[in-house]
Amino acid sequence: MNAVFFAIVLISFGVASYREVFVPRIAPDAGRPMEALATGMIDTAADSVTLAIGLVGVMALFLGLMKVAEAGGLLTIIARLLRPLMVRLFPEVPTEHPAMGAIIMNLSANIMGLGNAATPFGIRAMQELDKLNEHKGTATNAMVLFLAVNTSSVTLLPTGVIALPASLGSTEPAAILPTTLFATLVSTVVAIASAKLYQRWFPMGPVSGVPAKPEAADGEIDGSAEIMAAATVVDRGEAYPGWVSILALLSVVALIPLAIIYGRAVSPWIIPGLMVGLLGFGAWRGVPVYEAFVEGAKDGFQVAIRIIPYLVAILVAVGMFRASGAMELLIEPLGAVTRLFGLPPEALPMALLRPLSGSGAYGILASILSDPATGPDTYVGFLVSTFQGSTETTFYVLAVYFGAVGIRRIRHALAAGLTADIAGIVAAVAICAAVFV
Numbered sequence: 001m002n003a004v005f006f007a008i009v010l011i012s013f014g015v016a017s018y019r020e021v022f023v024p025r026i027a028p029d030a031g032r033p034m035e036a037l038a039t040g041m042i043d044t045a046a047d048s049v050t051l052a053i054g055l056v057g058v059m060a061l062f063l064g065l066m067k068v069a070e071a072g073g074l075l076t077i078i079a080r081l082l083r084p085l086m087v088r089l090f091p092e093v094p095t096e097h098p099a100m101g102a103i104i105m106n107l108s109a110n111i112m113g114l115g116n117a118a119t120p121f122g123i124r125a126m127q128e129l130d131k132l133n134e135h136k137g138t139a140t141n142a143m144v145l146f147l148a149v150n151t152s153s154v155t156l157l158p159t160g161v162i163a164l165p166a167s168l169g170s171t172e173p174a175a176i177l178p179t180t181l182f183a184t185l186v187s188t189v190v191a192i193a194s195a196k197l198y199q200r201w202f203p204m205g206p207v208s209g210v211p212a213k214p215e216a217a218d219g220e221i222d223g224s225a226e227i228m229a230a231a232t233v234v235d236r237g238e239a240y241p242g243w244v245s246i247l248a249l250l251s252v253v254a255l256i257p258l259a260i261i262y263g264r265a266v267s268p269w270i271i272p273g274l275m276v277g278l279l280g281f282g283a284w285r286g287v288p289v290y291e292a293f294v295e296g297a298k299d300g301f302q303v304a305i306r307i308i309p310y311l312v313a314i315l316v317a318v319g320m321f322r323a324s325g326a327m328e329l330l331i332e333p334l335g336a337v338t339r340l341f342g343l344p345p346e347a348l349p350m351a352l353l354r355p356l357s358g359s360g361a362y363g364i365l366a367s368i369l370s371d372p373a374t375g376p377d378t379y380v381g382f383l384v385s386t387f388q389g390s391t392e393t394t395f396y397v398l399a400v401y402f403g404a405v406g407i408r409r410i411r412h413a414l415a416a417g418l419t420a421d422i423a424g425i426v427a428a429v430a431i432c433a434a435v436f437v
Contacts, residue, residue: 005313005314005317008317008318008320008321009317009320011321011324011326012037012317012320012321012323012324012326013037013320013324015324015325015326015329016033016034016036016037016320016323016324016325017033017034019033019324019325020032020033020034033324033325036323036324037320037323037324039323040319040320040322040323040324041316041319041320041323043319044315044316044318044319044320045312045315045316047315048308048311048312048315048316049308049311049312052305052307052308052311056301059119059120059123059299059301060297060298060299060301061120061275061297062119062120062121063120063124063296063297063299064292064293064294064295064296064297065274065275065278065279065293065296066102066105066120066121066124066296067292067293067295067296067297068278068279068281068282068287068289068292068293068296069101069105069278069281069282070098070101070296071282071285071287071292072281072282072284072285072286072287073285074101074278074281074282081244081245081248084245085249086100086103086104089145089149089192090103090142090145090146092132092140092141092142093129093132093142094132097128097132098124098128099125099128099129099131099132099142102121102122102124102125102128103125103146105121105124105125106118106121106122106124106125106146106150107149107150107153109121110150110153110154110155111153111154111155118150118153119400122146122150122397122400122401123400123401123404124299125146126143126146126401126402126404126405127404127405129142129143129146129405130143130405130406130407135204136406137406137407137408137409138204138407138408138409138411139402139407139409139410139411139413140204141195141199141204143402143407143413144195144198144199144410144411144412144413144416145192145195145196145416147397147398147401147402147413147416147417148191148192148194148195148413148416148417148419148420149188149191149192149195150392150397150401151191151391151392151394151397151417151420151421152184152187152188152190152191152391152392152417152420152421152423152424153184153188153392154181154184154185154188155180155181155184155389155390158176158177158180158388158389158390161176161180161365161385161388161389162174162176162177164365164366164369164376164385165369165376165377165381165385168369168370168375168376169376170369170376170377170381171377172377173376175382175436176382176385176386176389178431178435179382179386179390179428179431179432179435180386180389180390180428182427182431183386183389183390183391183424183427183428183431184389184390184424185427186423186424186426186427187390187391187420187421187423187424187427188420190419190420190423190424191416191417191419191420191423194415194416194419194420195412195416198412198415198416199411199412201412202411202412204411279293306403306404307399307400307403307404309403310399310400310402310403311396311399311400311403313399314395314396314398314399315396318356318395321356322353327349327352327353330352331345331348331349331352332345334348335348341429342429342430342432342433342437343383343425343429344379344380344383346368346374346380347368347380347383347384347387349364350364350365350368350384350387350388351387351425354387354388354391354392354393354421355391355392355393355394355395355417355418355421356393356394356395361387361388361393362388364384365384365385365387365388368380368381368384369381369384369385379432379433379436379437382432382435382436383428383429383432383436386428386431386432387424387425387428390424390427390428391421391424391425391428392417392421394414394417394418394420394421397417398410398413398414398417
């Protein structure tokens with residue numbers, strides 16, 4: 001990550017310097033490249049803090065719900081139900097450890113297209129995985145695999161993406177449901193394969209000394225028996241019979257055509273239904289839902305503050321890359337080549353920026369869909385909407401999830417995530433060319 005961060009900053013500065021010294025301005029009062037670069041850095045740094053603060057409420061809400069579900073035993077139930085798959089994907093994680101339940105909840109939120117709702121679950125999963133980490137500060141194989149799958153998760157309902165073209169007058173805002181599903185299926189398979197393959201080339205290394213204890217959150221007593229007990233296995237029961245797991249998986253598969261047909265009608269019910277369902281489950285299991293919710297929500301504030309430095313570093317670097325003109329220089333020659341493979345130059349900025357900046361990619365998506373020359377119901381419009389729904393902001397996810405647990409040596413996480421992103425983009429181009437051309 002050190003090399004990537006410095007390379008982006010250095011390239012941005014080099015491009016801006018060249019334009020400042022050697023490229024004449026068209027008009028005397030035209031803006032200077034270095035001024036634009038400096039302004040972009042300051043604005044992006046401020047936006048990074050605003051973004052982190054904006055996550056506080058969402059994190060508090062869903063971490064509170066997560067606490068209620070955990071206290072009621074829902075995570076253990078789900079972990080047992082999906083044990084055959086999870087055990088094979090994450091052999092380093094005990095089947096009934098809280099990390100397993102948090103991973104499943106995160107993937108479930110991504111599958112339903114809940115967007116930021118998945119972030120608190122993902123951070124919780126990373127925190128629990130770090131408790132199993134004997135190499136503090138270094139990403140484990142399970143952490144890398146989880147991040148790779150998270151950046152490419154199968155999506156049934158890309159609700160946020162559907163809303164934008166619908167607001168711009170699209171007659172088929174839900175047309176990207178099947179294309180998004182196909183692209184995310186491909187990228188998820190590639191994410192798993194690449195994470196498993198690349199880990200051979202990035203060994204963990206020997207454990208040096210006594211592993212550091214995870215940092216205690218405010219209000220906790222580091223090392224107390226109660227906290228250590230709560231952080232470990234929550235249930236020792238047997239897993240459900242195999243036929244129950246198979247039946248549950250078949251039920252999920254059966255939801256796919258229903259999601260494609262009724263996606264727009266169901267999407268407004270998801271988040272309210274999730275809250276009512278989890279609180280209702282907790283009440284049914286005898287959990288004091290208010291106290292448990294408040295206890296879990298406290299973590300949202302601590303996590304949001306902790307990730308601010310990581311967000312500032314990554315988003316400022318990306319902002320410099322855009323403000324310097326380096327992004328534009330990269331797109332122009334590539335556009336002529338990618339057009340031959342079904343990726344028009346108009347969609348190329350979206351494909352390049354999506355792994356780097358979620359807000360930047362969303363802004364480009366909005367500009368493309370609102371442009372009369374393209375619009376939401378054209379091939380370009382459907383393609384960029386599929387990009388938004390089937391790929392993730394890999395650098396953002398990496399910064400937030402690893403930043404929450406102090407991971408500095410990311411090993412093959414970036415390579416696996418970007419490989420999944422590329423697979424998702426290729427799959428999106430292929431399916432959109434087949435469906436919309």
